Amino acid sequence: MGAAISTVCYNLKLRHPTIDMxxxxxxxxxxxxxxxxxxISIGVAFNVIFADWMITVLLIILFIATxxxxxxSGVEAWKNETTVKKEAANQLEANGNGTEEADNELHHGSHSNDTENVARGLAIPEVGVLENVRWKELGLLVFVWMAFVAVQIIKNYTATCSAIYWVVSLLQIPVSLGVSGFESICLYKGWRKIASKGDGGSNLKVHxxxxxxLLGVLAGIVGGLLGIGGGAIMGPLFLELGVPPQVASATSTFAMIFSSSMSVVEYYLLKRFPVPYALLLVVIAIVAAYVGQxxxxxxxxxxxxxxxxxxxLAFIIFVSAIVLGGVGISNMIKKIERHEYMGIENFCKY
Structure with missing residues (x-):
């Protein structure tokens, strides 16, 4: 969560390199x-039920596949960028402009294709945070977050698996469906569009x-189950949906602030959150994110x-699979040696 906060604070003042957004x-x-x-809420519940070894196996499989x-995807993007560079250089050489001007054109030229523009030059303009934030959309996101946090706090003061517990838990469904449904209608009618995808982001089909x-729910389930906030899943997912790399990274990190903080609240209420250790990791993550930016x-x-x-992104996810998988396997071996129970847990006892 610390990395997400640091990165989002940096991204809030940045504009898209080729589109006015x-x-x-x-x-x-x-x-x-x-x-x-x-x-996330569903995934955290599964985390309570599933045995540690099950979560470890799922984490390794998911991270390696992702x-x-x-x-x-990176290799394909690299090839496309190389082709664009060669075409630009050849065109300018044919016009007698020379290699040096080709490089200059490559970084400052303008094409209609957004992906090619991103490949050419990554210099991102900066503006004031207040004029760059879309406050209505941010307000909706904060409303959803506050509603979910309120539900988790209320659940903490009710008996697990009681009628009130399930009624309160189900209140999350109309909140999420209401906001996403409203946005879906706007995108379908053409009132709004996913601008980062260019022409492909307007008048989206129902399917x-x-x-x-559904992919958002799935990413949340996996993120809540594995305790990763969903960012490592949403980034590659946005890339698959055709979102440019810079926007995919910035948007997934932005969404991760809400999802990771939600996971923190839920695990804290479940008494599965070591605060001193977490604070140390937050500081480390903030420093690492700053260096990265x-x-x-x-x-x-x-x-x-x-x-x-x-x-x-691919390297970080792969290293995470190795490190977290190794720790998980080590813990599994210790539990086997101690003959501890390693089956499905009873959710209602928490």
Missing amino acids: PIIDYDLAVLIQPMLMLG STRAFF KLIIYC QVVMKEIIKMGRASMIIFI
Whole structure:
């Protein structure tokens, strides 16, 4: 969560490099985030029920599959960028402008294709935070977050599995469906559009909107189950949906603030949240995120390849699979040696 907060604070003042919009796609966030939050609540419940070894196996499989898919997406993006670079250089050389001017055109030229623009140059304009934030959409997201947090707090003061407990829990469904449904209608009617996708983000078909929402729920379930906030899943998912890498990274991180903080609240209420250890990790994550934004992004801009964002994402997810998987397997071995129970838990005892 610390990394998400630090990164979002940095991204709030950034504009899209080729379209007149913030780097964060707020309409995409409003569509996905309520369903992501609903999935988080379901996933946390599954985390209580499932044995640790089951969660470890799921985490390893998911992270390896996600990182592999992201890597191949990065390779494809790299090839496209290379083709664009060669075409631009050849065209300018044919006009007698020379290689140096080709590089200059590559970084400052303008094309209609947004993906090509991102590949050419990653210099992102900055504006004031207040004028860059879309307050109505942000207000909707905060409303959903507050409603879900209120539900979790009320549940904490009711008997688990009682009638009131289930009634309160089900209140999350109309909240998430209401906000995502409203956004879906706006996108379907053309009143709003997922601007980061260009022409492909307007007048979306019903089946696509349903798929987007279901994928949001699925990402939330996995994020809540594995305790990863959903960001590692939403980033590759947005890339698969055709969102440019910079926008995919910024929007998934923005949504992760709400989902990860929601997970923190739920695990804290379940007494599964070591506060001192978590605070240490928050500080480390904030520092790491700052370094990533200030150092790594400058290198990416210098190279002129947005695909590097995808490769970095794939690498982080793969390393997470190795590290978290190794820790999980180590804990499994210790439990086996101690002959501890490793089956399905009773949810109602919590």
